[in-house]
Structures are given as C-alpha cells and as structure tokens.
Amino acid sequence: MSQQQASLQLDWDVIIIGAGAAGLMCAATAGYQGLSVLVIDHAPKAAAKIRISGGGKCNFTNLDVSAKNYICRNPHFVKSALSRYPSNAFIELVERHGLAYEQRELGKLFCSERASDLIQILRTECDWAQVEFSLKTSVDKLRYVDERYQLQTSGGKFNANKLVIATGALSFPKLKATGFGYEIAKQFGLKVLPTRPGLVPLNFKGKWLERIAELSGLSLDVAVSAGGMRFQEAMLFTHQGLSGPGILQASNYWTEGEPIEIHLMPQVSVLDELKRLRKQAGNLNKWLSSFWPKRFVQFWQQLHPAPEDIANASDEVLEAYARQICEWRLYPAETGGYGKAEVTLGGVDTDEVSSKTFEAKKQPGLYFIGEVLDVTGWLGGYNFQFAWASAVACGLAL
The missing domain is CATH 3.50.50.60 (FAD/NAD(P)-binding domain)
Structure with missing residues (x-):
C-alpha cells in the first residue's frame, strides 16, 4: 500500500x-x-x-x-x-x-x-x-x-x-x-x-433516568418493540438509559415522542405461569427471581407491587400484572446521538x-x-x- x-x-x-x-x-x-x-x-x-x-x-x-x-x-x-x-x-x-x-x-x-x-x-x-x-x-x-x-x-x-x-x-x-x-x-x-443516528442507545431524562441509572450494568433477555418491529435480544441498563442489542435494533424504528414496549419475559407465557403459581400457592418473589437479577426484582416490585395473596388473586388481577410484565411501556427522551450510533x-x-x-x-x-x-x-x-x-x-x- x-x-x-x-x-x-x-x-x-x-x-x-x-x-x-x-x-x-x-x-x-x-x-x-x-x-x-x-x-x-x-x-x-x-x-x-x-x-x-x-x-x-x-x-x-x-x-x-x-x-x-x-x-x-x-x-x-x-x-x-x-x-x-x-x-x-x-x-x-x-x-x-x-x-x-x-x-x-x-x-x-x-x-x-x-x-x-x-x-x-x-x-x-x-x-x-x-x-x-x-x-x-x-x-x-x-x-x-x-x-x-x-x-x-x-x-x-x-x-x-x-x-x-x-x-x-x-x-x-x-x-x-x-x-x-x-x-x-x-x-x-x-x-x-x-x-x-441508527443502532444507537436510547437515553432518558428526569425520574426515569434516575430509576434506570440505579440499574446500570444489569442485562435482561427481553423483546423490544418500536415502530411496528419487534426484536428479541438482550437489553442493558446504563447510566444514561437503555442499550444492548435489543434496544439498538429497536432504535432504528423508534421516533422521538413515541414509546418503546418491552416484554420482560418473552420466553414464557406469563399469564399461564401466574395462574399455575396461584394454583400452587407459590412464592411470586421466588418466581420473579428465577427470571431476573435480584436488583431488578426489587426495582420491579417497587414499580408494580405484586398481589399480596397470589393464591386468592382474581383473573383480572393476574391479567393486569401479566400485562405490566409483557407490555412495559417507556418513553425515551432521545438517542445517544451520532457519537454512540453504529450507523446512520x-x-x-x-x-x-x-x-x-x-x-x-x-x-x-x-x-x-x-x-x-x-x-x-x-x-x-x-x-x-x-x-x-x-x-x-x-x-x-x-
């Protein structure tokens, strides 16, 4: 050369x-x-x-x-x-x-x-x-x-x-x-x-930035949806917001002001599992911990308190709780910009x-x-x- x-x-x-x-x-x-x-x-x-x-x-x-x-x-x-x-x-x-x-x-x-x-x-x-x-x-x-x-x-x-x-x-x-x-x-x-910017992390502001930043370093296997597209890959919590392959993929289809929707347990039928847990009078905290790191379980239970007595929870209560897990909706403030983007x-x-x-x-x-x-x-x-x-x-x- x-x-x-x-x-x-x-x-x-x-x-x-x-x-x-x-x-x-x-x-x-x-x-x-x-x-x-x-x-x-x-x-x-x-x-x-x-x-x-x-x-x-x-x-x-x-x-x-x-x-x-x-x-x-x-x-x-x-x-x-x-x-x-x-x-x-x-x-x-x-x-x-x-x-x-x-x-x-x-x-x-x-x-x-x-x-x-x-x-x-x-x-x-x-x-x-x-x-x-x-x-x-x-x-x-x-x-x-x-x-x-x-x-x-x-x-x-x-x-x-x-x-x-x-x-x-x-x-x-x-x-x-x-x-x-x-x-x-x-x-x-x-x-x-x-x-x-494309294939780029999504950043948050205000209270959601504070909440997410506390989870920085945690990774979850999720399905992320944006703009009519769905990607089942890992999501990473950062000091600025969300990253990881699933988020980067969805960022190409996300537009400012619109939400992203996250299925936190895409590998299981959440409602069926909750009904099975009710039937067995199982421990919801233990069940959540089998899918998520302890820090995220604590975060989630503060965000969405679980039914106190799952053995006697109605179908409506379980459906609502399952929906929160399967359709966690968040509103990013902006992307990480060209400096963090992998493509344009x-x-x-x-x-x-x-x-x-x-x-x-x-x-x-x-x-x-x-x-x-x-x-x-x-x-x-x-x-x-x-x-x-x-x-x-x-x-x-x-």
Whole structure:
C-alpha cells in the first residue's frame, strides 16, 4: 500500500474516496479488472471502523441475509447486490486467507482473534490488485470537466474517468466520520434523504433516568418493540438509559415522542405461569427471581407491587400484572446521538442510483456505495455485508 503522495500519478481509471469496508472491497475488485485505482481518505489509517466494530472483533457478516434485514425507502434496492454477492462469497474470501472466525447467536460471524486480521486481508487484496493509497488526504475541490473528474487535494491534483464515493456517514465522528459524501451527491444534483443516528442507545431524562441509572450494568433477555418491529435480544441498563442489542435494533424504528414496549419475559407465557403459581400457592418473589437479577426484582416490585395473596388473586388481577410484565411501556427522551450510533439512517436516495452498478443515474461515472446510501442494516453483520456486496457490484461495473 503506497502512501507516498509524491510518487502517485496524476491520471487514474478510478478514484475511490473512502478507505473503509466498501472502499477497500471496491478498490480490490476494480484493480483485479486491470484498472488503475487510487483510494483517498482523510483519516490517517484505513478501515478504522472495522478495527473497533464488534468489540474489536468485527461482526463481518451474517449467515442469513435478505432484504428484510435492511431499512431503505426502496425495499427492493438491496436485492440485486445481495443476491450477486451473498454472505457465503465473503466467507469464502476470508477462508482463503485463513481467517479464524466464530459463529455467535442469530448467525453472526466474528473474527476469532481481532478485527485487524480482517483489515489485513483487505489490504492484501488491494496490494495484489495494485491499488494505490493516499491517506491523510483531504479533497478540497471536485469538478467534472470533459467527462473526467478533477480532484484538488491536500496531496496534489488527481484526475479519473470514474469516481466512487465510499465515505461512510455520520456515525463515529471520533473516527473522522463526516457528511462529505452527501455534499458530493448534492453538488451533482442528487437527492439526499434526512439522516439520523441508527443502532444507537436510547437515553432518558428526569425520574426515569434516575430509576434506570440505579440499574446500570444489569442485562435482561427481553423483546423490544418500536415502530411496528419487534426484536428479541438482550437489553442493558446504563447510566444514561437503555442499550444492548435489543434496544439498538429497536432504535432504528423508534421516533422521538413515541414509546418503546418491552416484554420482560418473552420466553414464557406469563399469564399461564401466574395462574399455575396461584394454583400452587407459590412464592411470586421466588418466581420473579428465577427470571431476573435480584436488583431488578426489587426495582420491579417497587414499580408494580405484586398481589399480596397470589393464591386468592382474581383473573383480572393476574391479567393486569401479566400485562405490566409483557407490555412495559417507556418513553425515551432521545438517542445517544451520532457519537454512540453504529450507523446512520437516511443518506443518498437510492432512487438516484442504479441497484446493479451503483452509478448515479443523472451523473455518468459517479458511483455511491456502502453507508453513504439510504441503506441501513440491522445489527448482526448486515451493514458490512451490504458494504461488501455494493462494493463488488460497483467494482465489476467500473
């Protein structure tokens, strides 16, 4: 990987802005087509987001990927790329390089050791494809003249026949994430849909913040519902509110002012269990403790005092108590913002881009791939899989 700007040529077949997952994958794919490829990024290192994702082990894909795992104004947009480059294609790639990986719940695949092992694979592929790099390089001016793209950068002037925007989006600003890709889209007349943080913790204020903060560190297996979607995964109490996979998934569908609904025992039929407990004149506290940590049992009993004499509780009382457990409704104040978000919802309108080549329909030779587009995957490796798939589709079309 050359980073010596002084040695870089002026003219390229393809310039890719963004050295993240999509940018690296597209660069290698294009390079293997015999094209001269330059990747530009303003960050000092390539693939910073891969390095920190998945707790440093990078959840790089999922065994079960389909269009239903994505949020996009056009629900059909992702189908073409995902079908042409499915998750098993990426798995074959990393296996060829000897990457040790592990399967976790719900089909998630992670690096066994560290995410940097995956970055090294992508770097190696780019080296083999003779891709050149100019890192720590900002793009100061971009023009389209005589059917070529002219870039004025902090590392010099570069020209290209094709320009690929793989800049990512607004999540992880500490990794130098920006909205630069959106600015380029607007410069060439493409529509950009409103953005907001996605896969993000939900924060609370006032009395509910005080209550939840006292439970900080506790995790429960729950089902969280928001915006008509339901996710059964873990929920974590934090000092600011709620996090964990279940909450992050639901955050993509939550809108400010609306509630989230939490089923605190999704693995059991709560009303049937309460009736069985009544019949046996059992101990409700002991029963609750078989599902929840002691601290949460105490919290819950203060919030919703249990029937004093469960053996003589009416059906109505048990139904009301079951409903409280199955439909715990909370009103978050806000999300944790882009600083805590794993992805960005919204972005370049997919109606502006070909689903087969990712070329802008109204601007020849300009392509958009990965997270800069209005495509957001669920938690679980889906966003990386779209990065790989859109990058390969674009790289083959260049």
